[in-house]
Amino acid sequence: MQDGSMDEKTVLEARDVTKTVASPEGPLTILADISLRVRAGETLAIVGASGAGKSTLLSLLAGLDSPSSGRVSIAGVDLTALSEDGRAAVRGKYVGFVFQSFHLIPSLTALENVMLPLELANSADARATAAAALGDVGLSARLAHYPKQLSGGEQQRVAIARAFVTRPRVLFADEPTGNLDTASGQRVADLLFELNRSTGSTLVLVTHDRGLAARCGRTLELDAGRAVP
C-alpha cells in the first residue's frame, strides 16, 4: 500500500459517494453524490439533522463501510478498491476514532484500553506510550481504573487518548460530546482541537452541536443524504 499521488496535502477525498440500502419499500438512498476533499491538518464538521446521513458518511469516509457507488481515498489509497482486511490495514495505519458512546472495553482498564491499538500495531513500548497518552489527557492517576469507575467525561478522554496514541493522520469523531454535560463536553472538545493542532492530524467530526461545528475550519451540511450547497 502506497500513498497516492494526488494533491500531496489532501489526506481524505470522496468522489460522488452514494449509499443505497434495501428497504421493504424498495431501494433507499441514504447518501447521494457526496464529494469532498480534506487537507492535512484541516478540521471539518459534518452537520445536519438526525437521519441526514452524517454517521453513514463518516462510516464511508473511514472505510468502515463501502459506498454503493463513488470512491473514497485516505492518504491517497483508494478504499473502495480494497477488501475489508485491506481497509482495516489502512485504518490501522492512518485513522483514529472517537465515538459518542466512547466504546471502551469494559473488561479492560483505562491503560489497557489505550494500549489496545498499540498492541494491535505490535508497537514495542505499548505500556509506556499509552501511559504517556493518558498523561496528555490528564488521567495519569486513573490508569488502573475500569471504565465503569470513570465519569463520562473521563471515559471520553480515555477514548481520545486511545484515538491519538497511534498518531493517526485522520481522526474521525462521531458526536464526541453528545453524551456529555456542557462542562465535560467543552473540556473534551478543547482536548480534541488541542491534540489536532499539536499532532498535525486532520479532524473530521460529526455533530449536531452548531457551537462545536463553528470551531472547525470547514462545515459540510447534510440534508436528507445530500450536501447542502
Added chain:
Amino acid sequence: MPVIRFAFRNLWRDLKSGDSLVLLSALTVAVASLTAVGFFTSRIAQGVARQATMVLAADLRLESADPLSASVFAAARAAGLRSTEELSFATALFKGGQSQLAAVNAVADGYPLRGTLRIADVPFGVARSTDSIPHPGEVWLDARIVAQLGLKTGDALRVGAATLRFTEVLDYRPDQGTGFVNLAPALLMNVRDIPATRLIEPGSRVTYAGLFAGPARAVAAFRAYLIAHKRPGERLRQVGDYSRQLDSAIDRAGRFLNLSSLASVLLAAIAVAMGARRYAERHVDAVALMKCMGASQGFVLAVAIVELSVLALIAVAAGASIGLGAESGIAWLLRDLIREALPPASPTPVLIALVTAAVMLAGFALPPLMRLKNTPPVRVLRRTADPPPWRHGVSYALALAAMIAILWIMVRDTELVAWVAAGVLGVGLALTAAGYGLVHLTTGLRGGVGVAWRYGLANVSRRGGASVVQIVAFGLGLMVLLLLAVVRGDLLSSWRASLGDRVPNNFLINIRPQDRQPLERWLGAHGIADAPMYPVIRARITRINSRAIGTLHFASARGRAFAEREQNLTWSAALMPDNQLVAGTWWTRADDGKPLVSISTEYRDALHLAVGDELEFDIAGESLRARVASVRKVRWDSFRPNFFLVFPPHLLDGAAGTYMTSVHLNARVRPALVEVVRRFPSISVFDVDAILAQIRAIVDRASLAVQYVFLFTLAAGIVVLLAAVQATRDERRYESAILRTLGASRWTVLQGVATEFTVLGFLSGSLAASAATAIGWMLARRLFSLTYSPDPTVWLVGLTCGTALVGVSGTVAAWRVVNTPPIESLRDQ
C-alpha cells in the same frame, strides 16, 4: 508473533473479567470427567475381566491333545507369569462291584490361578472355599459320584491302577464351564498320582492344559507369543469360549459405563457450545472495535484460536489433575474388587481428553468464532450491525460430526453411539420445535395476570430464539441427567431383577424321554413348578441355500465353529420369554411340522444368514431342510435353557434324544438332588450359582461405577445450567435497569425473572422427562435387552427438578443483576 502475544494478553484479561469462565469450566468438567471415567472404565474393565477370567481358572489357557512343551512354561516364567497344568480325561471309577463314569481333572500346585475351589462335607451340602488341592492319594468327587456310589468320607476307590481316598465333595471348580461339554461328573485329583493310575497311554483321549496368570501387560504379551508360537492342535481358550452368560453381563456392564461417560461428554459439549456462544456474544463489540483499529479478519480468528487453544490446555491441565485425583477415590471404592496391584495409570485417558477438548472446541466453539470474525466494523457506529448469521447447516453438521467422533473415540461401540447420537439429535430437534411451540403458547397467556407474571412470560416469548436455545440447553441437560439418574436406576433394577432370588441356579440335562414325567412329578412334589422341559437334539449344519458348508468361508472363529461343530437344537411352540424377535415372524399352530427354523442373532451374524435362507442339517445321519422363519435376540444371562436353533413342534418328533430344564433350588432343597441322581442316573446337574454370583458382582460393580461417573455428569449438568442462565444475563441486566428506572421495585423485577426461569424450567423438565422415557425405553430394548416399564418418577423428578433447579438457579443468578444499581447497568451500555 503479535497474534500470540496479543492473544495471551487478551486471554488473561478475559479470565480476570470472568468472560471465559463458563467456557473454561465446561471444558474442565469435560476433561475431568473424561479422564476420571477413562481411568475408572479401564480399572473397572480390568476388575470385571479378572472376574471373568475365573471361568478359565487363569488369565490364559492353552489346551492340546498332546503334552504341552516345557518351553511354553519356560516362556511364561520368563514373561513373569505364574503357571500350572491340568489334565482332563474321562474314565470309570470303581468302588467294590460298582462303577461310575467320571471326568477326571488332575491338577498341579497353584491350581486354580484365578477363582477358588469350593468343597463340601456332604453331597449338595453347604460349600466352603479352599486354597488347597487334593493331596497325593486323595480325590475330591462331584456330589453325583458320591451319591451314585454311596461313598463316605475316607472311602477308597479305584482310578485306573491307583487306589485313592475320597476326602471332600467337590462343589465348584472355576473352570467347570457352563457349556455342558463335560457331561460326566467330575473328579479332582493331584497330577502327581497320574503315573500310578497308568491311564495315560499313547492314543488316550486326554486334554492337556497350561494355565497362566499375571499382570495384564505380561498376559497380553504372552498371549501374542502363544498365538505366534502355538503348535497345530493347540488351542488358546478365551473367556467367551466358556460362558455366554458372563460375556453378556460384561458386555452390558461396559455399555452402562459407556452410557454414563457419553452422558457426561454430551453435557459438557452442550456447556461448551453455550459457553462459546456467550464468549462470542461478549466479544462482538470488542472485535468491531479491534477491526476499526486495523485488525484483519485473519488476526481476529487467529487470536480467538490461540485463546481457545490456551484455554483448552489450561482446562486439560486442571481437568486431568481433578481426574487423577478422582482416581484415588476410584481405587478406594474398588479396593474389594481389585485386590492385586494394577499397572500405573496410563497417559491414554489424558490424551483422549486432550483430543476431545480440541474436537469439542473445534466443533462447538469454532462456528460462533467464525461468525465473530465477520463482525462488521461499522457496528461501532450502528449497534444493530450484527455479524452475518451462521450458516446453520455447516456449523451444526461440524458440531454433530465432532460429537459423534468424540463419542466413538470414547466407547468404540458403533451401535451405542448411533443410538445415542440419533436420540440426542432427535431430542434436540424435538426440543427446538416444542420450544418454539411453547414460546408461542406463552404469548397467549400474557394477558390478565399480574405484572411480574406478564413481564416473565413476555420475556420468554419476546426473547424467542434465545428462549428456545435455553429450553434446548436446559432440556437436553435435564434429559441426560434424568436418563442417568432415574432411567439408569430403573435399568439397573431391571437387570438386577432379572437375576433375582428365583433365577434358576441349576441346570438338569440329559433327561431321558422316559424320565421326563417322573422328574416333573418329583420337581412338582418339591414345589418347583416353573421348569419347562426342552427337547435337545444334536445336529450339524451341512448346507446353506444348497451350497455345501465346506465350500463357504467364514471370517469369524465363531462362524467356523458353527460350521464345523454339532449344535444343540430344540423345538418349541412358543417364543421363549427371554427371547426377542428381531426379524421374521414366529410360527403359529398351523405351522406345526413345517420345515422352519428360528435362529439366534449370533448364528445369523456368524453365518451371514437372513430370513428366508434355506439351511440343511444332519441330524443323526438324517438330512433335514428348513427355511429361516425368524431371528431371535437371546438373553443368554437369563439362566434358562436357550438355543441358537429352534424348530416348530412335530417336525423332529422322535429325534429328541434327551430333555433339559433349569430350576431354582434353594439350599434346603438342594440336598434332595442326591435322590434325583440316584433315581435318574443319566441326569447331569449343573450348579450355576457361582457364575450367577459372578454376574451379580458385575452388576453391583457396574452400578457403583455408574454412580461414581454420575457425579461428573452432575457437575457437567450444573455447568450447562450456569451457561444457560448466563446466556441472557447481559440483556437481562439492561432490562432490569430500565424497568427499575421506570419505577418497578426490585421485588417485581425479581418475580418476573423467577417466573421466566420457572416457566422455562417447567417446559424443559416436561420435555426432558418425555425424552428420557423414550430413550430409556429404546436403550432397554435395543441395547440392554431388558424389559423397561416407564417410571412415573421420571416425570415427577423431571418436572420438580426442572422447575426448581432452573427456577431457583436462574433467579439466584439474576439476583446480582437485579441488585445492580440501574445507573451502573445503563452506564455500561
